[in-house]
Amino acid sequence: MARPKKRRKIYYVPNIKLFGPLDNDTPDEDCIILSFEELESLRLMDLEGLDQVECAERMMVARSTFQRIYTEAKKKVADSLVNGRILRIEGGNYIINECTAKCEKCGEVWKAATGNLISNERCPRCGSREFSCIKDEEKGQCRGCGRKHGRCL
Structure with a gap:
């Protein structure tokens, strides 16, 4: 019996x-x-110019798994461009990275998506875009993405 696919972090x-x-x-x-x-x-x-090891760490997969994903993605994009086929982005086996965010205006705390998704986030109470992720006091880094800063970008 094959083992279940590990979900990739995006x-x-x-x-x-x-x-x-x-x-x-x-x-x-x-x-x-x-x-x-x-x-x-x-x-x-x-786009970010990371090497395979860094990419694999971010997506929480092995380097060889990242290489397979990346190679397949390049092949699909090339097929779309060269053969004039429609490219549809959907599906997969993934989880979206989340952090616990705190609004700097009203103090509301909620689960916020990180990365490029954070630009669409607003405080659910006051609508402010001024917030940061809550850091783990013991480690001094974000609880969701593990980075050592206030906003997960």
Whole structure:
């Protein structure tokens, strides 16, 4: 019996999840599905410029697993660009990184998504965008992402 797949940690979910040719003659069933963890591998490696070890640590997977995810993501993007196929971002086996946030205006505490998702976060009580993640006093770092700063960006 195969062991269950480990969920990969991601820090970004895009607002736009469909990409493709402007002359959209492609049938919908011919689209390519890029999972959220494949997109995250491209973002970490190509946009943030991290090496494979750092990317694997962020996603909480082995380096070899990260390499497989990244290679598959590149293949799908290349297929979409070269063959003019629609690329749809959906699904996968992931968890979104969260931190416990505290509003600097009203003191409200809630679970906030971190990474690029944090730009969409607002305090649920007062609507303020001025908040920071609560640090673990013992370790001096964020409880959710483990980074040693006030905002998980």
